[in-house]
Amino acid sequence: MEERHNKLISRRIDLAVTLVITMFFVLIITFSYGEFNKSMTNVFIILFVMIGAVVGYYTNITAAIFYSIIFNFLYASINIYLNLANIYNIGFEIYFWMVAVPLFSIIFAYKGKILKEIQSENCALKKENEELVMIDKETQLRGSQTFFDELQSYMNISNRYGIEVYLMLIKIKYHNEIIRVLGEAKYKKIINRISQIIDSVLREEDRKYILRNMDMFGIIFLSNKDGGKYVEKRLKEAICSTEFKEDYLINRIKLEIITGIVIYDKNIINNPYDFFRMAEKDMEYDV
Known part of the structure; x- marks a missing residue:
């Protein structure tokens, strides 16, 4: 049962890491061949991608989703206004960022959640092992x-x-x-x-x-x-x-x-x- 549990956790970590690597690869390819680097707006939005990843990693999935909703609402509202004012046309990159920011935030939150679970389990196991040890390591007296x-x-x-x-x-x-x-x-x-x-x-x-x-x-x-x-x-x-x-x-x-x-x-x-x-x-x- 324990071996099965460890395998499941290992697979979840592998999945999270694979997704992170894949998303960064897509981001690099998009900037290299999608001409995203020609717009300073796209470069600036990467900052929001990184903020979302950090927020997700250090908090939880709920906070990551909340951050993504706020970003998408503000980003979509600004672009709709610019489009109606004939200042800026809605292009592919807008849809790309509206998907990329939530994905990065949620995947990093998922990875952070797994690592926190492992840390908590590790601390619990250490505590349990200390309680099971009959001889105190430092004094050699019984515990x-x-x-x-x-x-x-x-x-x-x-x-x-x-x-x-x-x-x-x-x-x-x-x-x-x-x-x-x-x-x-x-x-x-x-x-x-x-x-x-x-x-x-x-x-x-x-x-x-x-x-x-x-x-x-x-x-x-x-x-x-x-x-x-x-x-x-x-x-x-x-x-x-x-x-x-x-x-x-x-x-x-x-x-x-x-x-x-x-x-x-x-x-x-x-x-x-x-x-x-x-x-x-x-x-x-x-x-």
């Missing part, structure tokens, strides 16, 4: 796509085997202000460094996520009742004490994080979203 599904899996493990499951959320304090002061590029360096620290401090079997759409990190891990606070303390110390020796500006800012940590309780938490909201709520008390 947010599988976060809630895996959180549910850990909740099921806890229910079945009675193992303590923790959810910890980490957010950079004043992250909006840091972006405004340092810019996106340096903020990205901070994110990458924190990701490295999280990956090095925690165990291989712990689930580590970067939740970019929520500007935070998520961690799911198994531990005893006192282990969660110990992990939280270690991470805070490691992140807040990190230095950016290669970047003086970042190093001048005191990096602080806000954390929220919750242990799974099946009597209170019914689904992964409740679990997440409780951890998010716990962040409010980390001041």
Whole structure:
């Protein structure tokens, strides 16, 4: 089905390009052998042809048709008046332009429409691919796509085997202000460094996520009742004490994080979203 769709789009592009080339060829032949170049009026009308093509390409077919109607109405009205006043006789070139201007405008509008559709589809596919990617390319942590599904899996493990499951959320304090002061590029360096620290401090079997759409990190891990606070303390110390020796500006800012940590309780938490909201709520008390 997708291959058929791609072939159809390809044929539409080929048709539009072929029509454009053909029309320019006809225009060149007409000017070369039709003696259109002897009249300055015809040379001037080419400007309207190009304007119609640009209007059509950057807007839509409706705008191209509207432009063509206005041009034909004005052009025909002027020539009818000149003919009635015996100033100018209606010749072949008048009919030619009344057909050429709409054709150029509509064909370029059609070509622009196809290209816009391809661009929109390409953006949608890129977004879809990014959402399907499990591992974040920059940080090598897991993305947010599988976060809630895996959180549910850990909740099921806890229910079945009675193992303590923790959810910890980490957010950079004043992250909006840091972006405004340092810019996106340096903020990205901070994110990458924190990701490295999280990956090095925690165990291989712990689930580590970067939740970019929520500007935070998520961690799911198994531990005893006192282990969660110990992990939280270690991470805070490691992140807040990190230095950016290669970047003086970042190093001048005191990096602080806000954390929220919750242990799974099946009597209170019914689904992964409740679990997440409780951890998010716990962040409010980390001041």
